[in-house]
Amino acid sequence: MLVLPPANAVWCRGVYPAYARQSQPLLRQEVLPTAEVKAHRAVTQSGSCWGFKGVGGFQLILNKIGGLGFFLLHCVGILQGHKYPGNNEKSVPQLLISDLKFEKSLPKLMFSPDQENHPSKAPVKYGELIVLGYNGSLPNGDRGRRKSRFALFKRPKANGVKPSTVHIACTPQAAKAISNKDQHSISYTLSRAQTVVVEYTHDSNTDMFQIGRSTESPIDFVVTDTVPGSQSNSDTQSVQSTISRFACRIICERNPPFTARIYAAGFDSSKNIFLGEKAAKWKTSDGQMDGLTTNGVLVMHPRNGFTEDSKPGVWREISVCGNVFSLRETRSAQQRGKMVENETNQLQDGSLIDLCGATLLWRTAEGLARTPTVKHLEALRQEINAARPQCPVGFNTLAFPSMKRKDVVDEKQPWVYLNCGHVHGYHNWGNKEERDGKDRECPMCRSVGPYVPLWLGCEAGFYVDAGPPTHAFSPCGHVCSEKTTAYWSQIPLPHGTHTFHAACPFCAHQLAGEQGYIRLIFQGPLD
Incomplete structure (x- = not known):
C-alpha cells in the first residue's frame, strides 16, 4: 500500500493511451510544478496518471475514465528499482503498464479532504419521484428531464435557499427592484399599492430540486398531465394542463439522515415566486408571510410506512413556506383550510404528492433498497x-x-x-x-x-x-x-x-x- 508522501516528495505525471494495452508504454513523464501538485491531488483527468517519487523507487497512481462518467480504475502500480532522474525526460526509463503490480484498493491520499465528489464513491441518493399512471416509462420513452421517474442525488455543490430579509409595505415598483436582484425571492401582492417581498439567501446545508410543467432551466423534473391509459404523449398534449409551470420544490438536507421537505411553488428563471392578488395569502402569527398556489400542492403520508402493512393517511395541502393545512373546499378556493400544527412537510417513504394533474410517489433510498427490482x-x-x-x-x-x-x-x-x-x-x-x-x-x-x-x-x-x-x-x-x-x-x-x-x-x-x-x-x- 502507498503511504502518505513526505512534503518534499516529487510529484510526477505520466500520460498513456486512453485504452492502453498491457505492453504499451507511457507516452511521456514529467515532474509536476509545485503549484500544480495540490490541484492534481483533487482532480482526476482522462488519459493521465498521477504519482510521486517514493523511497526505493517510483510509485504511480493510475486513474482512468470509464464508460459512465468519472470512474477510477482501482489499482496502485509500484515499480521498484527505477530512480527518477529529474526533469531530463530523455533519461527516464520506459515504464510499461505490464510492469505494474496491482492492488485492489486505492488510497484516499490522492484527494483533498474537502473534495465532495470522490470519484470512487457512489453519489448519495436522497430518493426518487415516480409518476403514477406509467408502467416503467413514458408512452414514447423517457427523454431528458421529462420521464416517469426522477432520482434526487446529492449535488456537487449545495444550491438550497432559506428565507432572510423581509421587505414590508413595498410599492410595486420597489418590489420589482428587489425581485430583480440576483437572488431568490417570494413576492406577496396584498393590494395594488402594497407588496411584501421575502428575500432568500444561499443555504450551504441543503439541495433544492424543482418540479413543474415548465421546460425552463430551473425545473429539474418536467411533469405533464397524466391521462389514464394513454398510449402516446400526443394523448396528453390535447388536454389543457392544470399543473403549475413551477409547481413545487423539494429541499433535501445534505447531511444524514438526508431529510426531504416539500414546499408549494418553485422559483422561476428570474429566481422569483409571485403570489398575485387573487392567490390565497396571509400574515402568520410571528409576522411572516405565507400563501397557497392556485390549484395547490397536496400531500398524503401513508401510515406504517410504505410496506405490506401500510394504510392510507389523510390528504393535506402544503403552503409556500411548507406549513400543513386541511384541504380547501375546492382545489382553487380562496379560503385556506385549517392549519395542522402536529404535522410537517417532511416526506417519508411512500408519500404521495398531487400537483392537480399528476400524482407523484416519493420513495426514499432506504425504501427502494427493500423494493423488488x-x-x-x-x-x-x-x-x-x-x-x-x-x-x-x-x-x-x-x-x-x-x-x-x-x-x-x-x-x-x-x-x-x-x-x-x-x-x-x-x-x-x-x-x-x-x-x-x-x-x-x-x-x-x-x-x-x-x-x-x-x-x-x-x-x-x-x-x-x-x-x-x-x-x-x-x-x-x-x-x-x-x-x-x-x-x-x-x-x-x-x-x-x-x-x-x-x-x-x-x-x-x-x-x-x-x-x-x-x-x-x-x-x-x-x-
Whole structure:
C-alpha cells in the first residue's frame, strides 16, 4: 500500500493511451510544478496518471475514465528499482503498464479532504419521484428531464435557499427592484399599492430540486398531465394542463439522515415566486408571510410506512413556506383550510404528492433498497411462464410478453374475465352482440363481465412487497402482488378539483368493482 508522501516528495505525471494495452508504454513523464501538485491531488483527468517519487523507487497512481462518467480504475502500480532522474525526460526509463503490480484498493491520499465528489464513491441518493399512471416509462420513452421517474442525488455543490430579509409595505415598483436582484425571492401582492417581498439567501446545508410543467432551466423534473391509459404523449398534449409551470420544490438536507421537505411553488428563471392578488395569502402569527398556489400542492403520508402493512393517511395541502393545512373546499378556493400544527412537510417513504394533474410517489433510498427490482419482476414473469398456464378453451399455452413489450398484445397473452378471475387466451366464445362486445360470458363459470388482456406491472417502485403476481387491477388488467393491489385499491387519489377515487398506479385508470382488483385463476397444463 502507498503511504502518505513526505512534503518534499516529487510529484510526477505520466500520460498513456486512453485504452492502453498491457505492453504499451507511457507516452511521456514529467515532474509536476509545485503549484500544480495540490490541484492534481483533487482532480482526476482522462488519459493521465498521477504519482510521486517514493523511497526505493517510483510509485504511480493510475486513474482512468470509464464508460459512465468519472470512474477510477482501482489499482496502485509500484515499480521498484527505477530512480527518477529529474526533469531530463530523455533519461527516464520506459515504464510499461505490464510492469505494474496491482492492488485492489486505492488510497484516499490522492484527494483533498474537502473534495465532495470522490470519484470512487457512489453519489448519495436522497430518493426518487415516480409518476403514477406509467408502467416503467413514458408512452414514447423517457427523454431528458421529462420521464416517469426522477432520482434526487446529492449535488456537487449545495444550491438550497432559506428565507432572510423581509421587505414590508413595498410599492410595486420597489418590489420589482428587489425581485430583480440576483437572488431568490417570494413576492406577496396584498393590494395594488402594497407588496411584501421575502428575500432568500444561499443555504450551504441543503439541495433544492424543482418540479413543474415548465421546460425552463430551473425545473429539474418536467411533469405533464397524466391521462389514464394513454398510449402516446400526443394523448396528453390535447388536454389543457392544470399543473403549475413551477409547481413545487423539494429541499433535501445534505447531511444524514438526508431529510426531504416539500414546499408549494418553485422559483422561476428570474429566481422569483409571485403570489398575485387573487392567490390565497396571509400574515402568520410571528409576522411572516405565507400563501397557497392556485390549484395547490397536496400531500398524503401513508401510515406504517410504505410496506405490506401500510394504510392510507389523510390528504393535506402544503403552503409556500411548507406549513400543513386541511384541504380547501375546492382545489382553487380562496379560503385556506385549517392549519395542522402536529404535522410537517417532511416526506417519508411512500408519500404521495398531487400537483392537480399528476400524482407523484416519493420513495426514499432506504425504501427502494427493500423494493423488488426489475430483475426480480422479470424472474417472476419467467416463473409464471415456466408453469405453462393454459387456456381452458383452446388448450394453448399462455405466456406474459417480455417487459420490453409491455404495451403490445401478444398472441399468447393471458386474458381474464374480471367478474370471476378465470384466465384464458383470447377467443370469441361467449361474445354477446347485444352487449356491444363489452361483456363476455366466462365458459368456466358462466359469469358475465368485462374480458381484458393481462399486463404485468413493470414499475417496481409501486410494489409494497416482493410477492408473486397473483392479482390484477380491475378494469385495466395490470398484474402485481396481492398486497400491492390491496394497498392501492384503498388509496383515494385526487381527481379533478374536488373528487377522489382509487386508481391503478400503472395506468391511472379508475378502479371498478367491489374491491378494485381480483384474484387470478390459472388453468395448469393437462399433462
